[in-house]
Amino acid sequence: MLGLATALIAAYLIGAIPTGVLLTRLAGVGDVRQSGSGNIGATNVYRVAGRRLGILTLVGDALKGVIPVLYAAAVLRYPDLQLGLVALAAFLGHCYPVYLGFKGGKGVATALGIYLVLSPLAVLGAFALFAAILWQWRYVSLASICAAGAIPFLVLAVNRSLPLFLATMAISALVIFRHRANIERLKNGTESRFKA
Ligand code: NKO
Numbered sequence: 001m002l003g004l005a006t007a008l009i010a011a012y013l014i015g016a017i018p019t020g021v022l023l024t025r026l027a028g029v030g031d032v033r034q035s036g037s038g039n040i041g042a043t044n045v046y047r048v049a050g051r052r053l054g055i056l057t058l059v060g061d062a063l064k065g066v067i068p069v070l071y072a073a074a075v076l077r078y079p080d081l082q083l084g085l086v087a088l089a090a091f092l093g094h095c096y097p098v099y100l101g102f103k104g105g106k107g108v109a110t111a112l113g114i115y116l117v118l119s120p121l122a123v124l125g126a127f128a129l130f131a132a133i134l135w136q137w138r139y140v141s142l143a144s145i146c147a148a149g150a151i152p153f154l155v156l157a158v159n160r161s162l163p164l165f166l167a168t169m170a171i172s173a174l175v176i177f178r179h180r181a182n183i184e185r186l187k188n189g190t191e192s193r194f195k196a
Pocket residue numbers: 037038039041042043044058106107108109111112115123126127130140141142144145147148151172175182
């Protein structure tokens with residue numbers, strides 16, 4: 001029991017590391033929370049600080065999902081219920097980081113990292129959907145929302161695990177909830193399109 005509690009706290013603290021804020025500050029381009037959408041995620045870092053830092057933020061935020069879940073799966077050999085809880089803890093760390101007064105990101109890249117470990121095949125499907133929507137409409141937010149909506153069912157089909165399905169549902173519900181300002185902008189036609 002103590003083992004699981006420690007793993008959850010460690011996963012949360014890793015998930016909470018604010019990659020986008022650290023990278024933009026280190027690069028001397030100010031704080032990403034002050035420009036663009038104000039989000040700390042890869043899309044906004046790309047928007048305000050360019051491709052290189054955007055990609056680094058995507059990789060860093062994804063690793064915050066990969067590392068705790070891979071450790072829990074491969075080293076601790078946790079079953080699906082505990083794995084789902086570790087995934088949720090890392091994800092909550094990104095969305096509600098103690099280091100940023102609990103004001104964090106939308107969770108897309110960290111969820112991507114989590115699912116790369118839990119269900120790479122489901123990621124393949126979600127990525128195809130993400131890419132198709134981004135290609136067609138050029139909104140990262142819309143692509144993220146749709147991928148989040150699809151992934152629980154892809155995970156269920158691939159992994160056939162109720163605990164992982166439930167953890168995935170919780171993560172997706174929160175990803176979509178965290179995009180509520182984007183949803184308003186999509187409705188108003190004021191959402192900014194992705195520029196390559
Ligand atoms: O600044 O509000 P903004 O326009 O930045 O940002 C909206 C955006 C926030 O998310 C991010 C992270 C972008 C990551 C792109 C990942 C590309 C690959 C996704 C594959 C799908 C994997 C499943 C994820 C389920 C949630 O949305």
